[in-house]
Structures are given as C-alpha cells and as structure tokens.
Amino acid sequence: MVLAPSVSSSITARLEVRARPTAVSDLTTAIERAGGIVTALDVTASFHETMTVDVTCATRDTEHAADVVAALEGLDGVVVQRVSDRTFLMHLGGKLSIESKVPLRNRDDLSMAYTPGVARVCQAIAEHPEDARRLTIKRNTIAVVTDGTAVLGMGDIGPLAALPVMEGKAVLFKRFADIDAFPICLDTTDVDRIVETVVAIAPAFAGINLEDISAPRCFEIERRLREQLDIPVFHDDQHGTAIVVVAALTNALQVVGKRIGDVRVVMSGAGAAGTAVLKLLLAAGVRDVVVADIEGVIHRDRPGLGRALRWTAEATNYRGVTGTLRDAVVGADVFIGLSAPDVLTGDDVARMAPDSIVFALANPRPEVDPDDASRYAAVVGTGRSDFANQINNVLAFPGVFRGLLDARSRTVTDAMLLAAAQALASVVHPDELNPTYIVPSVFNAEATTAVAAAVRTAAGAEADAAAPRPDTGAIAAVRRFTGA
C-alpha cells in the first residue's frame, strides 16, 4: 500500500528565491515532481533581486519531507532558510492548559476562592460527599489513564512518550463533548499498582477512560476498577471501537441488504479491540463468527488457550472451523480486522461471499489494501482518514462520557454500549446511506449528541439512584445565594 501525502506530515519551508517570472511555478513544480502536495504559498517579502517565500506542503513521512526539501535545495537560485514541521509546531508546549473559571481581582475574591471561605465548601462536601459534583470540577472531569504499553500503532513506547496521545484524547473530549479530561501516564505496568493508583486518584474524577493499555492486562485492570469504583470505567480501545464497528456494520448490512443474524463474520485479532468488538457483535445478534489471531483460527481444541482466548473459543466458531484466516474468509459475508497489516490480499476478498463487507481497521496500515479490497467487496472501511468510511472510536467516546456524566452514572453496561452503537448508526439517515457513507463524520455534531442521549437514557436507572437528595443546610444555602 503506497501512502498518499498527508497533512499530518506537512512542512513549511522559508526560501530565499532569486526574483524571476517563473520563480513561484519553479517551486511548486519541484515539490510536485518530488511527490509532495503544495497546500499554501505566501510571498512574504519581495525586492528587486530576491523574494522570500513560505511554502507549505504535505508529504508522506519524515524521509519524504527530506526528499522534498532536497528538491527545493537543488533549484538554481533557491536557498532554503528554515524548515518547520507543522505537527511538531502544534505540539510545542503541549496541547492543553488549565484555566481558572473565577476572578481573583482582590482580597475578597481570594478569601472566597481560597482560604478562609473555601473551608466551608470543603466541610459541606465532607458532610455530604455527593455535593462534590455540584461544588467542584468532579462533575465534568475524567481521567485518561495509560501505562504506555499499546500506544496507537507504536506498541510499548512507555508513559512519557504516550503523553502526546493522551493530551490529544483530552483535546478531543473537550472539542466534541465539552468534557475536561486529564492525561495521566503511569510509570508502572504492574496490574496491582495500576489498580491501586487509579483507585487512589479517583475522588477528583467522574469517570475513568483507560487508554492504550495492552491486552490481556487491560481486561483485568478494567474488571477490578469497575468492582472497586463508584464511577464509570471505560476502556476506549475496547468499547469505543466496539460501538463504532457495530454501528458501521449495522449500516453496511443495510447497504448490501443482509440481516445481522444471517451473516457469516470472520475476525482477525482477538486482543483488546477484537475481544470487545466480538462481545458487542454477539450482543447485537451476530450468530456465525469465527475469530483468528496470529496463530490461526481460534477453536475449542486449540492447545494453549489462555483465559480470554478460551472464552472466545467457547463463544464462537460453532461450525468448528480450523486452519488459517485465509481459509476461514472463503465464503464469509463480513471481515473485521483488528490485528496487523497485510494479513489478506485482494484475492482473499474475491473469495468472500457476493456483496461482502470488509473492515480492515489495523492502524496505520490495514489488514488488506483498501483499494484492492474495493475491487471485490461492496463496502470497505478502514481506520484511516484518507479513505471513505473511517471507523475510529472518536465517533463514540466523547458522546459515551457525555451521557455517563450527565446521568451521573456509576457504571458502564453492555446495554449502554449497544444503545450507543444503534444511536450512532441512526445518525446516517436512510436516504444518505451508500457504500462510501456508513458512518457519520466526526465533525457531524449529531454523532456526539445522539450517542450521549442514548447512553443517558440507558443509564436512567443509575441517574434515578443518584437523584438529588433533600436539601441540607449547606446546599440550601448554596441554592439560596446562587438561585441554583
């Protein structure tokens, strides 16, 4: 699969150029010949002899960017003065800050925001812990917690290197759901220590979003945190992915006119994402599903199955398929990849059933080249933004947490996940549905609001349980003075 130039790898070069009529077109031609795409060009100064030009272009990767710069340096009368990488520029100083919501103009403000006034608010919370959601940031704040062991396509890069991804996640929570998310990168991979630490920091948060923690530890960490905490714990790589895949499959099946209970599904990948997707597919009504991992098809007699794979073997593959992934996809209606690049070819997709659906979701390189898959499959989705049908959990997690926080939910249930998937699918209206449009754009605000509303409704029971208690003296005083 040949990558196209992408804005995610774009550079801006400041050039001193000898003035001549073809100066600008020489630059754009050189960049295009080197395989870059010019996205902006600005003549920032012009004199009799020379001009200064800032040119921005998309490249494939760092190496390709160097080739493009070399092509510019090779032009007669051009001096490259400076090159900046726009993605690195965006990260200078980090992507988040904390801002005060209250004015601190004088001693009176100070005595209310901090000591001595703040003490009365602390005492009110000590007496009635549930008031923390009214009087602190807890109501709208979540922790994005990682140990840096399974970061995007990069694997175990450690907690410090994972921070830009966690900051990015927090930016997405703010942008799409107005949630204040705090990145927390833990310098331990020990399950006990992670659980203890998250429990210890939990009081300030209304939810925990686990992120990029490798399987199978992520399953135990989530289970134990859910048991111990009274706030929802959601592992985005598992459940966010599952919601979006089930939504996408619901709509893709409508496009090809097949029913979820009738289709043969084959999955590649039984890790964090694959296992959660499998569980939600079964809850959504899929009956015939075969899962393969790096060692081939998972079946009951395969030796050496651990706890998670044993569950997968027992919950799937009722036809007793054995062998390789390639064997298993012959005649399948749906392929869902959450594993590794290039495990299938276009020829494998050709051997699937007519009107097949292929979701090749490994990032950044999918399980099969999407262009090859499109020659034979009726609907193709990937995790990438440069192909149609981008299946990414950002379509789910902002709305899920918005709904959970609004409902003051203490848990996350499968019913909520399924409701979220159905709501997300319904954002694409029947008259819009087509093979290249099965999931909404992340910039479609309806995606977050629909998912949030569905989760809020499904969390209704928890919301009732957390309904406001009768006024106490302290809260009555707050209401009296704020009109709240």
Ligand SMILES: NC(=O)c1ccc[n+]([C@@H]2O[C@H](COP(=O)([O-])OP(=O)(O)OC[C@H]3O[C@@H](n4cnc5c(N)ncnc54)[C@H](O)[C@@H]3O)[C@@H](O)[C@H]2O)c1
């Ligand atoms: N598009 C999305 O929204 C999205 C969401 C989550 C995960 N992903 C992608 O899915 C992939 C898996 O993520 P994960 O968090 O579940 O990882 P994981 O490490 O928990 O699981 C990986 C699984 O793939 C299997 N596998 C690895 N190499 C394989 C190979 N060559 N052939 C067949 N199976 C192979 C492993 O045995 C394992 O079952 C990654 O590429 C990730 O980027 C995409």
Ligand SMILES: O=C(O)C[C@H](O)C(=O)O
């Ligand atoms: O988190 C994401 O945006 C993608 C996904 O979880 C991945 O691991 O590739």
